[in-house]
Amino acid sequence: xxxxxxxxxxxxxxxxxxxxxxxxxxxxxxxxxxxxxxxxxxxxxxxxxxxxxxxxxxxxxxxxxxxxxxxxxxxxxxxxxxxxxxxxxxxxxxxxxxxxxxxxxxxxxxxxxxxxxxxxxxxxxxxxxxxxxxxxxxxxxxxxxxxxxxxxxxxxxxxxxxxxxxxxxxxxxxxxxxxxxxxxxxxxxxxxxxxxxxxxxxxxxxx
Numbered sequence: 107x108x109x110x111x112x113x114x115x116x117x118x119x120x121x122x123x124x125x126x127x128x129x130x131x132x133x134x135x136x137x138x139x140x141x142x143x144x145x146x147x148x149x150x151x152x153x154x155x156x157x158x159x160x161x162x163x164x165x166x167x168x169x170x171x172x173x174x175x176x177x178x179x180x181x182x183x184x185x186x187x188x189x190x191x192x193x194x195x196x197x198x199x200x201x202x203x204x205x206x207x208x209x210x211x212x213x214x215x216x217x218x219x220x221x222x223x224x225x226x227x228x229x230x231x232x233x234x235x236x237x238x239x240x241x242x243x244x245x246x247x248x249x250x251x252x253x254x255x256x257x258x259x260x261x262x263x264x265x266x267x268x269x270x271x272x273x274x275x276x277x278x279x280x281x282x283x284x285x286x287x288x289x290x291x292x293x294x295x296x297x298x299x300x301x302x303x304x305x306x307x308x309x310x311x312x313x
Contacts, residue, residue, distance in 0.1 A: 143295025206255035
């Protein structure tokens with residue numbers, strides 16, 4: 107039972123992370139619709155870059171999801187620098203760039219990589235980029251398998267947090283003969299204390 111609860115806790119935490127990085131809008135809920143929290147995609151609209159073909163920021167921040175463009179573009183150093191400058195102008199200081207697995211490989215090939223200093227041993231080869239330097243601060247490059255590949259986030263962790271209505275808790279259901287049954291539950295949402303502290307680059311290529 108302890109082993110299974112540990113596995114299910116890890117599974118639920120992965121689901122929470124995927125939800126936090128999604129394009130979900132908030133819903134107050136009613137007798138037929140579950141309540142939902144606005145997640146990061148539906149929050150960002152100040153420091154954003156998106157393909158204007160059909161893409162758009164949320165009409166009402168938090169209450170509506172952003173509109174994905176039918177066209178997608180490559181992630182470039184120019185896009186990152188432009189959004190970082192916008193964050194800086196608004197008073198934000200993001201320190202991490204969170205991207206999907208494919209776009210992590212794109213970051214490792216961006217212009218400027220050829221003049222980087224490399225310190226690796228004789229048995230190691232690679233071109234991994236873990237820090238992207240901009241005029242307005244360095245960004246730690248973090249791949250995340252749970253976010254949408256078409257999104258890249260410039261995050262200032264001091265201005266966003268997970269808030270819990272019910273933290274992770276285990277309850278025991280009724281016992282049937284020798285069978286013991288438990289369930290694990292959590293109710294949480296994304297608390298965005300300052301939307302303009304973060305940035306987003308959207309409608310990116312995914313392969």
